[in-house]
Amino acid sequence: MSTPVSLDPSVDHRILELVAVGDDGVCSTDLAAGPWTFDGVPGYGPGSSMGDVIPTGSPRQGELPAAYREADEADLEARIVAARETLGDRVVVLGHFYQREEVVRHADYVGDSYQLAVAAKRHPEAEAIVFCGVHFMAETADLLSGPEQAVILPNLAAGCSMADMADIDQVEECWEQLAEVLGPLDVPDADGLLPVIPVTYMNSSAAIKGFVGRNGGIVCTSSNARTVLEWAFARGRRVLFFPDQHLGRNTAKEMGVALDRMPMWNPHRPLGGSSAETLVDSRVILWHGFCSVHRRFTTAQIDRARAEHPGVRVIVHPECPMEVVDAADEAGSTAYIREAIEAATEPTVFAIGTEINLVRRLAAQHPQHEIFCLDPVVCPCSTMYRIHPGYLAWVLEELVAGRTVNRIEVPSAVADPARVALERMLAARP
Numbered sequence: 223m224s225t226p227v228s229l230d231p232s233v234d235h236r237i238l239e240l241v242a243v244g245d246d247g248v249c250s251t252d253l254a255a256g257p258w259t260f261d262g263v264p265g266y267g268p269g270s271s272m273g274d275v276i277p278t279g280s281p282r283q284g285e286l287p288a289a290y291r292e293a294d295e296a297d298l299e300a301r302i303v304a305a306r307e308t309l310g311d312r313v314v315v316l317g318h319f320y321q322r323e324e325v326v327r328h329a330d331y332v333g334d335s336y337q338l339a340v341a342a343k344r345h346p347e348a349e350a351i352v353f354c355g356v357h358f359m360a361e362t363a364d365l366l367s368g369p370e371q372a373v374i375l376p377n378l379a380a381g382c383s384m385a386d387m388a389d390i391d392q393v394e395e396c397w398e399q400l401a402e403v404l405g406p407l408d409v410p411d412a413d414g415l416l417p418v419i420p421v422t423y424m425n426s427s428a429a430i431k432g433f434v435g436r437n438g439g440i441v442c443t444s445s446n447a448r449t450v451l452e453w454a455f456a457r458g459r460r461v462l463f464f465p466d467q468h469l470g471r472n473t474a475k476e477m478g479v480a481l482d483r484m485p486m487w488n489p490h491r492p493l494g495g496s497s498a499e500t501l502v503d504s505r506v507i508l509w510h511g512f513c514s515v516h517r518r519f520t521t522a523q524i525d526r527a528r529a530e531h532p533g534v535r536v537i538v539h540p541e542c543p544m545e546v547v548d549a550a551d552e553a554g555s556t557a558y559i560r561e562a563i564e565a566a567t568e569p570t571v572f573a574i575g576t577e578i579n580l581v582r583r584l585a586a587q588h589p590q591h592e593i594f595c596l597d598p599v600v601c602p603c604s605t606m607y608r609i610h611p612g613y614l615a616w617v618l619e620e621l622v623a624g625r626t627v628n629r630i631e632v633p634s635a636v637a638d639p640a641r642v643a644l645e646r647m648l649a650a651r652p
């Protein structure tokens with residue numbers, strides 16, 4: 223039996239309700255436990271990425287002190303508010319759209335990874351930037367913030383399984399193999415085009431952004447992927463796109479690139495699993511990466527939404543598989559989804575294909591519309607879920623005590639070329 227959906231934006235409350243009544247509408251009952259339960263254990267923890275393989279050497283979070291593990295929601299809320307008051311302008315708190323409500327409500331800025339990195343840049347006076355998102359986002363904030371500013375990730379285990387799917391050693395190896403097939407990669411042809419331009423999604427490590435910067439490439443977001451691919455095609459015969467195959471495929475397909483000219487690169491197979499001829503003929507080489515949150519969306523869910531809600535407007539994120547994007551009415555970034563709902567003047571039914579925390583928050587903010595997640599199972603992003611108010615209270619109270627914990631710092635050898643790749647993206651904006 224399904225528990226009625228309320229307009230309480232808290233996914234945590236919803237998970238506790240479902241688990242308490244034994245409803246199977248949640249992907250893992252472990253979500254009802256505190257995330258500290260999983261900090262000593264290798265893995266992404268419960269949620270959408272729990273089946274993904276975590277790389278060895280991924281950061282682990284040390285034990286959260288008992289005072290935070292044992293505090294209830296109201297106590298943590300009061301501690302966070304008090305610490306923020308004490309710290310004042312010395313700290314800026316950033317919250318990603320996919321972060322839980324109990325954390326987001328303390329953020330000075332709420333946005334996608336790029337919007338938050340830019341927000342960090344706007345506060346050179348802050349000594350510390352507490353990034354309630356995942357590891358690559360904190361790295362990007364560190365790239366764009368001042369050298370004296372500390373970027374803090376409240377739980378070091380908050381990685382991103384998609385970003386982890388493109389490892390720097392695998393990408394370097396891919397680049398060497400492509401050079402064997404395509405010839406020297408830094409020598410343009412008679413038309414002035416390089417054999418291949420590397421393009422990385424914002425959702426990648428600083429090491430990958432640095433690789434791209436060193437090799438004539440560029441960063442993209444889900445909002446500007448088409449503009450960035452146009453930039454790359456003006457400079458190269460083909461693109462190597464990582465880590466998200468779906469964003470690469472959906473964007474290139476919309477630009478008219480044929481599917482048979484978009485081979486996949488599987489880093490565990492010679493030549494990525496393609497023939498040399500296929501790579502020579504390619505336009506976009508897609509890395510074998512994906513987001514386990516957005517991979518859960520299916521065309522069957524869209525069919526069901528249309529059958530149950532005639533006239534429903536279906537909007538999905540471009541990290542969803544191609545057939546899902548094709549079956550939806552619209553596809554766009556988190557910012558696009560939010561703006562589309564805000565712009566709707568008539569009461570509308572929206573079925574949304576993106577992370578559940580954002581969908582429930584939008585539903586609570588826009589009660590004139592009916593807004594629901596296409597996925598009927600509550601299954602948040604595992605890694606965002608690792609940031610609980612307990613960790614936020616801990617890092618803030620440590621700052622009050624004069625201690626900086628969980629600082630994320632990108633070494634300058636990586637940071638300098640990574641900034642080049644980000645600057646190219648900013649300059650490529652239409």
Ligand code: SF4
Nearest residue numbers: 382383384513515603
């Ligand atoms: S939603 Fe997907 S891409 Fe975003 S942080 Fe989670 S796993 Fe990574």
